[in-house]
Amino acid sequence: MYGRFDLNQTNDMEPKSFSMSKNRRPFLFKLFSFILFSMAVMGGLRFFQSIYQWQYLLDYQVKPGPLYSLISGLLIAVIMSIGMVGFWLRKVWSKTYLQISIAIISIAWWLDYLSFTKNSAAFSNWPFRLLATMIVVGFLYGYLQISTQKNRLGIKDEK
Numbered sequence: 001m002y003g004r005f006d007l008n009q010t011n012d013m014e015p016k017s018f019s020m021s022k023n024r025r026p027f028l029f030k031l032f033s034f035i036l037f038s039m040a041v042m043g044g045l046r047f048f049q050s051i052y053q054w055q056y057l058l059d060y061q062v063k064p065g066p067l068y069s070l071i072s073g074l075l076i077a078v079i080m081s082i083g084m085v086g087f088w089l090r091k092v093w094s095k096t097y098l099q100i101s102i103a104i105i106s107i108a109w110w111l112d113y114l115s116f117t118k119n120s121a122a123f124s125n126w127p128f129r130l131l132a133t134m135i136v137v138g139f140l141y142g143y144l145q146i147s148t149q150k151n152r153l154g155i156k157d158e159k
Contacts, residue, residue: 032143035136036084036098039105043076064116072112076105095144106137 050070086094
């Protein structure tokens with residue numbers, strides 16, 4: 001390609017534009033992807049810390065044990081990584097996949113918090129945790145719903 005013209009143009013000699021609006025992703029799309037990336041990284045850190053601190057967790061008899069945090073961290077990292085890559089590549093299945101996986105991970109996170117937390121001081125911030133969970137899950141579901149509605153109505157996310 002040279003300038004605004006492609007050397008292999010068709011007969012109509014229409015100049016090809018350099019418009020990148022097709023490949024640009026809106027800010028909320030990037031924010032959503034960053035949240036998914038953060039969740040994947042947190043799962044990965046949990047996985048690697050379980051390996052790194054295995055003996056420490058056994059010595060202090062942490063319940064439910066290092067194997068639980070190893071498996072749950074790996075699952076969160078893999079599930080969110082698949083969702084993030086699918087979403088970034090704009091795969092059709094990614095929205096449904098993310099809605100299901102975000103719901104499962106949020107419920108599992110709360111069940112983990114409620115069933116394995118033994119210290120009463122840890123429950124002092126439950127209203128904040130609940131509010132933060134509702135905001136993040138609300139944003140994620142809201143964005144997926146809005147972007148689905150825009151696609152159905154034929155509205156493009158271009159600037």
